Amino acid sequence: MSAAGPDDPSERHHARYRPGEVAAEPDGRLHSPTFLRNNPPIIAALAPWLSGRVGMALEIGSGTGQQAAAFALAFPDLEWWPSEPDEIHRASIAAWWRALGLPEREPLALDAATDWAASDEVKALGPLSVVISLNVIHITPFAVARGIVSGAGKALVAGGLLIFYGPFREFGEHTGAGNEAFDARLRAENPEWGVRDTREIIDLADVAGLEFAAFIRMPANNRILIFRRP
Numbered sequence: 001m002s003a004a005g006p007d008d009p010s011e012r013h014h015a016r017y018r019p020g021e022v023a024a025e026p027d028g029r030l031h032s033p034t035f036l037r038n039n040p041p042i043i044a045a046l047a048p049w050l051s052g053r054v055g056m057a058l059e060i061g062s063g064t065g066q067q068a069a070a071f072a073l074a075f076p077d078l079e080w081w082p083s084e085p086d087e088i089h090r091a092s093i094a095a096w097w098r099a100l101g102l103p104e105r106e107p108l109a110l111d112a113a114t115d116w117a118a119s120d121e122v123k124a125l126g127p128l129s130v131v132i133s134l135n136v137i138h139i140t141p142f143a144v145a146r147g148i149v150s151g152a153g154k155a156l157v158a159g160g161l162l163i164f165y166g167p168f169r170e171f172g173e174h175t176g177a178g179n180e181a182f183d184a185r186l187r188a189e190n191p192e193w194g195v196r197d198t199r200e201i202i203d204l205a206d207v208a209g210l211e212f213a214a215f216i217r218m219p220a221n222n223r224i225l226i227f228r229r230p
Ligand SMILES: C[S@@+](CC[C@H](N)C(=O)[O-])C[C@H]1O[C@@H](n2cnc3c(N)ncnc32)[C@H](O)[C@@H]1O
Pocket: 013, 014, 015, 016, 017, 032, 035, 060, 061, 062, 063, 064, 067, 084, 085, 086, 089, 110, 111, 112, 113, 133, 134, 135, 136, 139, 140, 144
């Protein structure tokens, strides 16, 4: 069990990042308070799954854009497409992309609660090799989790991966005191938010025709869940 406190990165997820609330650069790049701590272990955990994998990789809810940019640098055989419904976040994503010299890319304006897989911009990418979403489904209504999974079921190529990262309950139980307190705070702020249960996500994946592939324990009681399209 980990105690809630400033060392628990899950304490500091923001639904939206804004200059003045998070560090910001003059060119529009925003800094997520959790990125620098969370990203290196995520890259290490995903390397066995993503290194050498080719095709299109779509991130849902890219936030500042730092995760997508780090993935594009770490896993360059995939063509990474960040997406975000928030305009200020999309400007940050594009600014990170430019600052790091990544290929010119306009982040997609996807709302994951919609039938995003049927949108022209996603269909233009062709079948997806990877759909990934980090720190999104606990801080959005459950319709977003449902939309991500059902969209991945439609858009992924055979063998394609759906990857979630963030805090999860495990079969009804919180994984630590920090996540339990975080969950209570989320639900107090918005009753539609909350730390999701792995069982709920596995059930959604079943309906979408995706098979459970991996469950990885991460620092600060976070988890990676991976599903595969057969
Ligand atoms: C806590 S931030 C996580 C950002 C980033 N993935 C990360 O790990 O740093 C949650 C993100 O979900 C996005 N979001 C909110 N509602 C969404 C929706 N309906 N579809 C897609 N993304 C959404 C927010 O705009 C925000 O950028």
